[in-house]
Structures are given as C-alpha cells and as structure tokens.
Amino acid sequence: MAQAKTIELVAANTVATGDGEGLKKRLPTITMAIVGIDVTAASGTTPKFTAWLQVSDDGGTTWYDFPADLILKSSAIATDLTATANARNICDEIDETGEGQYLAIYKHIPSDYVRLKRLVSGTTPSYTFSANLVGK
Amino acid sequence: MSLQVITAMDPPGGEIQGSGVSDPFDLSLIDSLLVLSNGTADVGEQLEVWLQCSIDGRKWFDVPADRRGKTSAISTEPTGAVTNKRNVWTDQTDSNRPFIAIFNHVPYDWGRLRWVADADPAEIKVTLIGK
Numbered sequence: 001m002a003q004a005k006t007i008e009l010v011a012a013n014t015v016a017t018g019d020g021e022g023l024k025k026r027l028p029t030i031t032m033a034i035v036g037i038d039v040t041a042a043s044g045t046t047p048k049f050t051a052w053l054q055v056s057d058d059g060g061t062t063w064y065d066f067p068a069d070l071i072l073k074s075s076a077i078a079t080d081l082t083a084t085a086n087a088r089n090i091c092d093e094i095d096e097t098g099e100g101q102y103l104a105i106y107k108h109i110p111s112d113y114v115r116l117k118r119l120v121s122g123t124t125p126s127y128t129f130s131a132n133l134v135g136k
Numbered sequence: 137m138s139l140q141v142i143t144a145m146d147p148p149g150g151e152i153q154g155s156g157v158s159d160p161f162d163l164s165l166i167d168s169l170l171v172l173s174n175g176t177a178d179v180g181e182q183l184e185v186w187l188q189c190s191i192d193g194r195k196w197f198d199v200p201a202d203r204r205g206k207t208s209a210i211s212t213e214p215t216g217a218v219t220n221k222r223n224v225w226t227d228q229t230d231s232n233r234p235f236i237a238i239f240n241h242v243p244y245d246w247g248r249l250r251w252v253a254d255a256d257p258a259e260i261k262v263t264l265i266g267k
Contacts, residue, residue, distance in 0.1 A: 032243040036197045072198050077252075080221055081221070082222070105199075
C-alpha cells in the first residue's frame with residue numbers, strides 16, 4: 001500500500017502543432033496507473049489530435065504502444081456513459097471541439113519507462129494540453 | 137492492510153437537488169474500492185452519481201467502474217449488472233434498490249462524487265469501502 005505518485009508526461013499549457021512525444025519517465029515502483037490528459041484549447045481547419053501511452057523495454061530506444069484497460073472522457077451529461085475498453089488512444093482523433101478531460105486506466109503497468117505519443121493533423125492545427133500519470 | 141470506510145455523500149436532511157460535487161476524500165490507503173449507493177429516488181426522477189479522481193488536486197476526471205450491480209430480492213439472476221459504466225447510481229425504473237459499484241484498481245489518492253439530479257429532491261447516501 002502506497003500513496004500515489006504523480007508523474008508529469010506533458011507539461012501544462014504545452015501547445016502541439018505537430019506529431020511528437022512527451023517526456024520519457026521511469027516508473028520503478030508503480031504497478032497500476034491512470035493517465036489524465038487535459039485538453040484546454042483546440043483550433044485549426046479539420047484538425048485531429050490523437051494521444052496514447054507507450055512503454056519501453058530498453059530504456060527508451062524502442063517503444064511499444066500500450067493499450068489501456070478503460071478510457072473515458074469526462075462529461076457533465078446525465079447519461080449512464082460506458083467507458084471504452086481495451087483501446088490504445090486516450091484522445092482518439094479529437095477535433096476542434098475536443099476540449100476536455102480524458103482518463104485512461106492501466107490496471108497493471110509492469111513497465112519501466114513510459115511516454116505519451118501524439119499525432120496531430122489538419123490545417124494549422126493547435127492543441128493546448130497537459131498529461132499526467134498517477135500511480136501506486 | 138486495513139479496511140477503510142468513507143461516508144462520501146449523506147446530505148443534511150437527506151435530500152439533494154440539481155448538480156453538485158461532494159467534498160474530496162482521501163483514497164491513499166485504498167487499492168480496490170466498493171461504492172455503495174442507497175437511496176429513495178422515486179420512479180421518474182433523474183439522478184446520476186459518479187466517481188471522479190484528481191490528477192493534481194485541481195483537475196477532476198470521471199472514473200468508470202469495473203462492474204455495477206443492483207441489489208434485489210428476486211431469486212432469478214438479476215438483470216442490471218453491467219461493466220465499465222461511469223455512474224455508480226443511475227436512473228432506474230424501480231425505486232429503492234441499492235447499487236454496488238466495484239473499482240478493482242484505485243491508483244489515485246483523491247476522489248469525490250459528482251451528481252446530476254432534477255428538481256425533485258432525491259434522498260441518497262453513498263459509502264465507500266476499500267482496502
């Protein structure tokens with residue numbers, strides 16, 4: 001039993017206009033985790049933003065896409081929402097209306113290194129976001 | 137590993153209306169969690185309650201449960217057990233049936249409840265039990 005540790009994958013107010021990766025971070029003691037992505041601004045012409053977690057087995061040379069157990073976007077609507085199970089993309093091709101909080105749950109994450117991978121497309125796309133991993 | 141019991145929602149007077157959030161509660165000593173919701177929302181009332189967790193103490197994210205069931209006295213296998221749903225309490229056509237929501241993994245330290253109810257007062261108490 002341990003208190004959760006928070007690891008910054010992408011700093012607050014990061015502006016993404018193209019593909020890229022977040023910071024490479026080590027998870028020496030974390031065995032289960034959530035990743036929260038907070039998209040605070042989105043713009044462009046037919047823009048798309050996709051982000052997911054990757055893990056490495058060799059210190060960050062080779063990266064593998066890591067599927068989440070559950071993914072859910074926060075919403076205030078009074079509906080019995082269903083989370084997406086066993087999917088890779090935490091943000092799944094969200095457009096200019098995609099501001100919000102996205103949560104992915106990783107029930108077991110026996111990896112050492114992780115990072116957040118993103119793809120951005122469209123005409124003059126811009127996404128302001130942050131990403132944090134919290135785990136025990 | 138000791139049992140933790142948290143009364144997360146027990147409004148004074150027993151009634152809630154509209155939308156709101158509970159006070160945050162500490163889940164740092166909990167790895168798996170049951171959310172037990174017992175209320176008397178009448179048929180036709182809208183009441184949705186769900187768990188949120190905090191990444192940094194400021195931003196809150198909706199958390200889906202692994203499974204949610206509903207207590208029933210009938211002998212046949214009850215319907216309504218569902219997986220990966222957000223709400224720990226949801227609109228129901230029959231009243232006074234407690235819900236149980238199971239969160240197998242709790243990697244975060246802080247949680248709170250968020251709810252949306254209509255104008256008719258609903259009575260509900262939500263307790264969290266975890267280890």
